[in-house]
Amino acid sequence: MNWGKSLSEFREFNKTFQIIHQTKTTSDTSRLFILDSSFNPPHLAHYSLVKTSIDYEAYKNDRNCSTVLLLLSISNADKADGEPASLEQRIDMIILLAEHITKSLGLPAAVALTSCPKFADKCKAIQNHSRELALPKSRLTFLVGFDTIIRILDQKYYTSPMSVALRDLFQDSDFLVLTREDKKYSIQYQLSYVKQLHAGSLKAIPNDWASRIYMVVNDNLLEADISSSAVRSDIKNGKLHWQEKTIPEIATYIKEKSPYIKL
Numbered sequence: 510m511n512w513g514k515s516l517s518e519f520r521e522f523n524k525t526f527q528i529i530h531q532t533k534t535t536s537d538t539s540r541l542f543i544l545d546s547s548f549n550p551p552h553l554a555h556y557s558l559v560k561t562s563i564d565y566e567a568y569k570n571d572r573n574c575s576t577v578l579l580l581l582s583i584s585n586a587d588k589a590d591g592e593p594a595s596l597e598q599r600i601d602m603i604i605l606l607a608e609h610i611t612k613s614l615g616l617p618a619a620v621a622l623t624s625c626p627k628f629a630d631k632c633k634a635i636q637n638h639s640r641e642l643a644l645p646k647s648r649l650t651f652l653v654g655f656d657t658i659i660r661i662l663d664q665k666y667y668t669s670p671m672s673v674a675l676r677d678l679f680q681d682s683d684f685l686v687l688t689r690e691d692k693k694y695s696i697q698y699q700l701s702y703v704k705q706l707h708a709g710s711l712k713a714i715p716n717d718w719a720s721r722i723y724m725v726v727n728d729n730l731l732e733a734d735i736s737s738s739a740v741r742s743d744i745k746n747g748k749l750h751w752q753e754k755t756i757p758e759i760a761t762y763i764k765e766k767s768p769y770i771k772l
């Protein structure tokens with residue numbers, strides 16, 4: 510499908526959120542699992558965030574009424590987005606991930622665009638479109654890696670105090686956080702950060718926010734170490750093992766369309 514027209518309309522009308530694909534429609538969602546990313550490309554750790562969340566104890570009662578939302582963020586809070594693949598190709602790949610999620614995990618999956626870089630605004634934008642997602646009774650769960658939760662909870666992104674800037678976000682949603690290999694933060698640091706969070710020792714973060722942040726350690730070292738930039742770099746450098754870092758449908762797409770050029 511040619512996504513150029515949808516993307517130019519999205520930009521021209523200054524939209525903040527738009528659903529562009531649903532694997533199957535649903536009339537009753539009690540929990541929406543949201544994975545926000547630039548999906549450049551989607552990879553196994555993205556899939557793992559979804560799988561971890563639906564198996565997670567706190568969400569078990571919602572298992573049969575959950576929907577996954579794959580949210581393509583077309584602007585980023587930290588970086589300009591000049592790198593391939595094109596947004597059109599990324600949408601193709603996200604749809605392959607959505608179909609894979611529905612096939613393997615049985616949940617409906619929707620794909621949407623957002624122009625909001627920050628999670629507080631993404632949350633509002635989604636709620637404003639709750640009818641299209643059959644959301645009236647649902648709660649929102651954002652699926653993020655450790656590097657993302659730590660930035661959501663960083664005052665530098667906000668002009669008002671965090672207690673104000675993030676109040677609605679934490680009132681309406683919770684967070685499933687997966688550890689990841691990170692040059693800056695050791696797994697030990699990630700665990701101790703969340704421990705301090707739950708003990709109430711991080712001053713700027715109220716206890717009821719902390720109680721909405723669930724952390725899962727990813728024991729799968731291959732997944733914990735994956736990033737989209739590493740996949741792109743492996744492809745450019747001719748390292749074949751990039752194929753093990755994404756789902757087979759996306760590996761086939763990348764081989765056929767060469768969005769990252771050297772194969």
Ligand SMILES: Nc1ncnc2c1ncn2[C@@H]1O[C@H](COP(=O)(O)OP(=O)(O)OP(=O)(O)O)[C@@H](O)[C@H]1O
Nearest residue numbers: 546547554653654657687689732733735736737738
């Ligand atoms: N290996 C991973 N383990 C846990 N979470 C991850 C992993 N890779 C990505 N995520 C999380 O998935 C979400 C979307 O990730 P994003 O696509 O920005 O990450 P990325 O793979 O690091 O991309 P890039 O390398 O292009 O910066 C973020 O919340 C990020 O923390």
Ligand SMILES: NC(=O)c1ccc[n+]([C@@H]2O[C@H](COP(=O)(O)O)[C@@H](O)[C@H]2O)c1
Nearest residue numbers: 582584585586587626627628660661666
């Ligand atoms: N304070 C925030 O809400 C905040 C901070 C940093 C990144 N983000 C967002 O997190 C997502 C992932 O960002 P990266 O691709 O930089 O890991 C993007 O949508 C980005 O805009 C949000």
